[in-house]
Amino acid sequence: MAAxxxxxxxxxxxxxxAARLRNGDEIAHLITLIFAALVCLIVGLxxxxxxxxxxxxxxxxxxxFFVSRAWDPVFGDFGALPFIYxxxxxxxxxxxxxxxxxxxxxxxxxxxxxxxxxxxLTFVVELLAAVPSVIFGLLGIFVVVPVMRTTVDPFLQKxxxxxxxxxxxxxxxxxxxxxxxxxxxIVPYILSxxxxxxxxxxxxxxxxxxxxGATRWEAIWQVVxxxxxxxxxxSIFLALARALGETMAVTMVIGNDPKISASLLAPxxxxxxxxxxxxxxxxxxxYLQSLIELGLVLFIITVILNGLARLLxxxxxxGGTIQT
Amino acid sequence: xSFRMARRRVVNVVMLGATGVCAVMSxxxxxxxxxxxxxNGGHYLSWDFLTxxxxxxxxxxxxxxxxxxxxxKILLIAAVTGIPVGLLAGVYLAEFGGNTMTxxxxxxxxxxxxxxxxxTGIFAYTLVVLPFHEFSALAGGxxxxxxxxxxxxxxTEDFLRAVPGTLLEGALALGTSRWRGIATxxxxxxxxxxxTGILLSMARVAGETAPLLFTSFNNRYxxxxxxxxxxxLPVMIFTYAISxxxxxxxQAWAAGFVLLMLVLLINICARALLLRGQPTGR
Numbered sequence: 001m002a003a004x005x006x007x008x009x010x011x012x013x014x015x016x017x018a019a020r021l022r023n024g025d026e027i028a029h030l031i032t033l034i035f036a037a038l039v040c041l042i043v044g045l046x047x048x049x050x051x052x053x054x055x056x057x058x059x060x061x062x063x064x065f066f067v068s069r070a071w072d073p074v075f076g077d078f079g080a081l082p083f084i085y086x087x088x089x090x091x092x093x094x095x096x097x098x099x100x101x102x103x104x105x106x107x108x109x110x111x112x113x114x115x116x117x118x119x120x121l122t123f124v125v126e127l128l129a130a131v132p133s134v135i136f137g138l139l140g141i142f143v144v145v146p147v148m149r150t151t152v153d154p155f156l157q158k159x160x161x162x163x164x165x166x167x168x169x170x171x172x173x174x175x176x177x178x179x180x181x182x183x184x185x186i187v188p189y190i191l192s193x194x195x196x197x198x199x200x201x202x203x204x205x206x207x208x209x210x211x212x213g214a215t216r217w218e219a220i221w222q223v224v225x226x227x228x229x230x231x232x233x234x235s236i237f238l239a240l241a242r243a244l245g246e247t248m249a250v251t252m253v254i255g256n257d258p259k260i261s262a263s264l265l266a267p268x269x270x271x272x273x274x275x276x277x278x279x280x281x282x283x284x285x286x287y288l289q290s291l292i293e294l295g296l297v298l299f300i301i302t303v304i305l306n307g308l309a310r311l312l313x314x315x316x317x318x319g320g321t322i323q324t
Numbered sequence: 325x326s327f328r329m330a331r332r333r334v335v336n337v338v339m340l341g342a343t344g345v346c347a348v349m350s351x352x353x354x355x356x357x358x359x360x361x362x363x364n365g366g367h368y369l370s371w372d373f374l375t376x377x378x379x380x381x382x383x384x385x386x387x388x389x390x391x392x393x394x395x396x397k398i399l400l401i402a403a404v405t406g407i408p409v410g411l412l413a414g415v416y417l418a419e420f421g422g423n424t425m426t427x428x429x430x431x432x433x434x435x436x437x438x439x440x441x442x443x444t445g446i447f448a449y450t451l452v453v454l455p456f457h458e459f460s461a462l463a464g465g466x467x468x469x470x471x472x473x474x475x476x477x478x479x480t481e482d483f484l485r486a487v488p489g490t491l492l493e494g495a496l497a498l499g500t501s502r503w504r505g506i507a508t509x510x511x512x513x514x515x516x517x518x519x520t521g522i523l524l525s526m527a528r529v530a531g532e533t534a535p536l537l538f539t540s541f542n543n544r545y546x547x548x549x550x551x552x553x554x555x556x557l558p559v560m561i562f563t564y565a566i567s568x569x570x571x572x573x574x575q576a577w578a579a580g581f582v583l584l585m586l587v588l589l590i591n592i593c594a595r596a597l598l599l600r601g602q603p604t605g606r
Contacts, residue, residue: 024501024503024504025501025502025503027503028420028502028503028506028507029416029420029503031412032412032413032415032416032419032420033416033420033425035408035409035412035413035416036412036413036416036417036421036425036429037425037429038409038413039409039413039429039432039433039436039473039474039477040428040429040432042432042436042470042473043432043435043436045447045451046436046439046443046444046447049447049450049451050443050446050447050450053446053450053454100346101346101349101350102346102350103346104342104343104345104346104347105343105346105347105349105350107343107346108340108343108344108346108347109347111343112340112343112344113347121347121351123595124351124354124355125350125351125354127354127588127591127592128350128353128354128357130527130528130531130587130588130591131354131357131531131584131587131588132530132531132532132533132558132583132584132587133531133533133534134531134533134558134561134562134565134580134583135357135361135531135561135580135583135584136357137562137565138561138565138576138577138580139357139360139361141565141566142565142573143360184353187350187353188350191347191350215332215333215335215336216336216340217335217336217339217340218332218336221339241438244440245439245440245441245442245443246440247440247441247442247533247534248533248534248558248562251562252562252565252566272440272442272534275442275446276442276534276537279446279449279537279538280537280538280541291446292446292450295442295443295446298440298442298443299439299440299443302438302439302440302443303435303438303439305438306434306435306437306438310434
């Protein structure tokens with residue numbers, strides 16, 4: 001803002017203020033300031049509205065809302081536990097699949113692939129991130145669910161059926177299917193952010209490792225990746241926040257049954273899915289406000305995760321530039 | 325010793341191959357999605373689909389003309405409400421902002437960007453649907469407009485900051501006022517980048533379904549005006565895909581095809597615009 005530096009004297013200041021007002025500078029400043037403040041205002045209003053419109057539910061259930069398994073619109077008894085459980089299980093499952101894929105792919109694109117190929121593949125992967133979630137849901141219903149029902153689920157049950165994780169009847173829809181579809185959706189986020197972070201690792205780090213006689217893999221796994229690990233963790237948090245808030249694709253393949261089951265093959269429900277399915281049908285204030293309170297819970301969780309992710313990514317990229 | 329060396333070499337090759345497989349699988353996923361939709365959706369796409377209204381349950385044929393127009397209306401509201409706020413807030417951050425205010429606005433935008441889209445939908449519901457007692461295109465457009473703001477704001481700020489300061493100083497030296505310099509020199513210099521940000525944000529919200537479910541809702545007929553329930557392509561895809569009727573499911577595929585082509589086309593155009601603008605933009 002060097003160009004706009006102001007003279008120190010009050011008199012000169014007042015004069016130049018009038019001049020600036022005539023020029024329109026102050027007006028332009030004010031107008032843009034109003035719009036910038038509007039952004040803050042919207043966030044404040046969002047929190048306020050969610051909080052205010054869930055007051056009936058908050059007063060009725062208090063903290064038991066979070067530990068109750070009940071979801072009974074007829075008797076007006078609502079609890080969030082099955083939805084929190086479903087959200088956590090599907091997100092963790094999707095991370096278990098997407099993290100190796102995304103980080104592995106990022107290592108390949110950042111370290112091995114020729115720059116042009118790397119850019120091209122990254123472009124394709126970033127397009128994958130742009131595909132609307134309802135399209136993933138569409139493919140989920142008509143492609144992934146049948147494959148899970150006829151092939152993957154029976155296979156898992158046959159070989160791992162002795163554990164409680166893969167028992168029970170097979171529907172095709174369920175926690176595992178939702179996890180798989182979510183994984184496909186979040187891989188692009190992990191991959192493209194991790195690649196950026198890996199590319200930001202100074203070259204002398206890996207050259208030093210190679211110079212000491214490490215193979216390329218050893219240089220990457222023992223030197224480059226540890227150097228970039230906070231940023232990679234950040235990308236994973238970012239993907240986790242996406243997975244938690246993802247609605248359409250999950251709604252279409254999870255089976256929508258508010259039960260807590262140990263089996264990953266069983267149908268379940270998530271916070272976002274129950275809001276999507278029941279919001280328009282919610283009769284009565286308590287029902288609607290319970291759903292809004294679920295929305296508030298989802299909001300708070302994603303805000304915390306996003307904040308952590310941003311801090312981690314910032315720490316690595318900054319740390320990288322300072323140390324070189 | 326040589327055994328150890330051999331083992332290290334094998335690990336090296338195996339792991340390099342494994343990372344390559346990861347990258348290829350991620351790319352194949354997109355190719356599969358595209359191919360499958362092209363095959364299925366293109367198959368069911370017809371002139372009727374683009375120009376006719378949905379038919380009653382049990383009667384085959386019909387199309388989604390109202391949903392296509394409805395999506396356009398909702399996106400128009402989103403553009404009108406979201407883009408100016410994002411643009412001007414971005415200009416403020418890049419050209420006028422002080423320290424605390426800049427930090428607060430950026431933080432708020434980051435929060436907004438991370439809010440799950442369904443929560444934004446609830447917000448729009450409490451703002452518009454509850455007071456007016458009616459699902460409306462306005463509520464849906466507002467929900468999407470809120471999602472547009474942070475994306476446009478961050479890209480505007482970034483690209484304005486990338487414009488060399490000497491450009492503005494040159495304009496000031498010629499005697500223009502600061503705001504005139506910004507409006508006629510700095511913003512045009514960053515125009516391609518800003519336009520890319522706007523296009524990408526619109527592509528992102530064009531496919532959003534969750535915030536529309538209970539704001540603009542759905543409609544099997546034309547909606548007139550802005551305060552009526554309005555059909556949109558993403559919501560139609562959802563409704564038809566989970567329906568038990570074969571004919572509706574086929575139409576869901578066709579709608580998915582149209583939506584995906586639209587989103588990918590905007591994305592590719594936006595990126596092409598940015599690439600072509602690079603030499604002059606910097």
